[in-house]
Amino acid sequence: MATYLNQADRLLRPRERQLPTLQFLPLMVLFLGGFYGAIMGTYGGFTGERLWQVLYSATKVPLLLLATFSISLPSFFVLNTLVGLRSDFGKVLSALLATQAGMTIILASLSPYTVLWYLSFENYGQAIMFNGLMFGIASLTAQLILLKFYRPLIRQNKLHRLMLILWLILYAFVGIQMGWVLRPFIGSPNEPVEFFREESWGNAYEMVYQIFLRALGY
Amino acid sequence: MPILNALRELDQILRGEKTKPEALQKASLEISLRQILVMIILLGMLYGLCMSVFSMTQDYPGHEFQIVASMIKVPALFLLTLLITFPSLYVFNALVGSRFGVVELLRLIIASLGVALAMLGSLGLIVAFFSVSTTSYGFMILLNVFIFSVSGFLGLKFLLQTLHRMSILAAREETDSKAKQNEAESPSPNEGQNFEIEIIPESAKETGPLAKLYGPILSGEVKTVFRCWIVVFGLVGAQMSWVLRPFIGDPNSEFAWFRPRSSNFFEAVMNTFFNLF
Numbered sequence: 001m002a003t004y005l006n007q008a009d010r011l012l013r014p015r016e017r018q019l020p021t022l023q024f025l026p027l028m029v030l031f032l033g034g035f036y037g038a039i040m041g042t043y044g045g046f047t048g049e050r051l052w053q054v055l056y057s058a059t060k061v062p063l064l065l066l067a068t069f070s071i072s073l074p075s076f077f078v079l080n081t082l083v084g085l086r087s088d089f090g091k092v093l094s095a096l097l098a099t100q101a102g103m104t105i106i107l108a109s110l111s112p113y114t115v116l117w118y119l120s121f122e123n124y125g126q127a128i129m130f131n132g133l134m135f136g137i138a139s140l141t142a143q144l145i146l147l148k149f150y151r152p153l154i155r156q157n158k159l160h161r162l163m164l165i166l167w168l169i170l171y172a173f174v175g176i177q178m179g180w181v182l183r184p185f186i187g188s189p190n191e192p193v194e195f196f197r198e199e200s201w202g203n204a205y206e207m208v209y210q211i212f213l214r215a216l217g218y
Numbered sequence: 219m220p221i222l223n224a225l226r227e228l229d230q231i232l233r234g235e236k237t238k239p240e241a242l243q244k245a246s247l248e249i250s251l252r253q254i255l256v257m258i259i260l261l262g263m264l265y266g267l268c269m270s271v272f273s274m275t276q277d278y279p280g281h282e283f284q285i286v287a288s289m290i291k292v293p294a295l296f297l298l299t300l301l302i303t304f305p306s307l308y309v310f311n312a313l314v315g316s317r318f319g320v321v322e323l324l325r326l327i328i329a330s331l332g333v334a335l336a337m338l339g340s341l342g343l344i345v346a347f348f349s350v351s352t353t354s355y356g357f358m359i360l361l362n363v364f365i366f367s368v369s370g371f372l373g374l375k376f377l378l379q380t381l382h383r384m385s386i387l388a389a390r391e392e393t394d395s396k397a398k399q400n401e402a403e404s405p406s407p408n409e410g411q412n413f414e415i416e417i418i419p420e421s422a423k424e425t426g427p428l429a430k431l432y433g434p435i436l437s438g439e440v441k442t443v444f445r446c447w448i449v450v451f452g453l454v455g456a457q458m459s460w461v462l463r464p465f466i467g468d469p470n471s472e473f474a475w476f477r478p479r480s481s482n483f484f485e486a487v488m489n490t491f492f493n494l495f
Contacts, residue, residue: 174344
């Protein structure tokens with residue numbers, strides 16, 4: 001336990017030659033992401049079938065992060081090789097993994113607020129908004145970690161900046177759809193508990209566009 | 219393992235080891251045509267598989283054949299486009315007096331296609347993921363068109379950069395030999411140095427195959443021929459993809475190996491784009 005905390009601390013305050021150990025990072029995503037997911041899934045309570053939602057959400061949050069990461073990684077690897085940054089890829093990989101792990105640390109640290117929110121307000125739509133806000137905060141602040149790791153790389157070679165931007169675009173493109181597919185994370189109180197929603201096999205971007213059109217009055 | 223060797227060969231191209239100035243000095247690109255061709259076919263099949271995942275999630279008559287069709291069609295698309303555009307490239311090259319022979323030219327082009335397919339293959343997972351989770355046929359078409367364009371663009375960028383490096387080296391060789399001649403005729407120590415062309419020292423940094431090396435371009439006409447060819451290659455490739463369609467498989471119709479002749483690629487993409495919403 002103490003080693004884990006120590007590793008998490010190192011990740012938040014990376015110093016030279018004191019980077020967190022690589023094999024800890026996916027574990028951190030699994031446990032801390034799972035932790036936040038479990039908290040997220042408690043919206044409907046613990047009674048009977050609703051307990052499953054807690055379990056589902058606890059698997060879905062790490063799945064969201066790790067699956068998006070591994071789907072985007074191959075093309076990022078080829079791109080890095082093509083611009084001649086292959087020799088740095090080990091560092092790049094640990095920077096990216098550290099960001100994932102860092103995001104789950106931040107999420108886990110925000111989970112008490114989610115609990116408080118669930119205890120105080122009942123509205124499902126607001127619960128979604130609040131969780132969205134927590135995810136937003138976590139992903140934005142996780143970029144600070146990413147930048148901290150990337151800054152020495154960018155100093156070495158300017159191309160790393162371009163690669164960083166490309167990574168963020170790629171990751172967001174896949175991640176948004178992944179988040180859409182893996183719904184529900186919280187679980188609507190009016191619907192039965194299920195891992196995937198039947199009608200969820202849609203396309204996030206198309207939905208957003210349709211909502212946008214509807215908002216304009218078309 | 220022969221596959222591993224082929225993969226290593228492609229990897230060396232991707233890392234820019236085959237197009238380093240030292241490597242280019244010897245002759246043309248030192249690559250094994252057979253191995254890169256094998257990789258092109260394998261990566262094309264991999265992407266075809268990822269592409270046809272969309273048809274597996276649909277339910278129309280004969281949709282299981284789409285997997286086989288796409289796995290054959292993606293490598294065929296690239297190789298047939300090459301087959302159509304290569305002869306004219308060679309002829310025009312020879313016309314403007316380039317020093318490429320058939321084999322050297324083929325090596326250069328195949329290496330570029332290898333780069334394009336490496337990118338395409340690595341994007342396959344993303345396409346497969348979207349194919350599984352999306353029900354919109356139009357979105358998949360546009361995503362695939364976009365991914366093919368990105369990969370093709372990178373491959374052709376590789377081609378232009380390699381060509382540029384080759385022309386710098388050719389220029390340097392020429393000035394070297396001129397300088398030697400001058401030395402023989404009238405030995406003045408300063409004359410040769412005026413022609414020196416600077417290449418940024420490669421020792422400190424590792425440079426990828428897409429990185430620019432600075433220096434004057436000598437064979438302007440050859441580069442023009444290649445630029446024109448790139449445009450032609452893009453156009454032919456796009457139309458070839460239209461001839462070979464369906465790649466993804468329209469969920470609203472039956473499976474067919476080929477569709478009847480009608481319309482063209484650009485019109486179809488525009489229509490898909492506007493019909494998407």
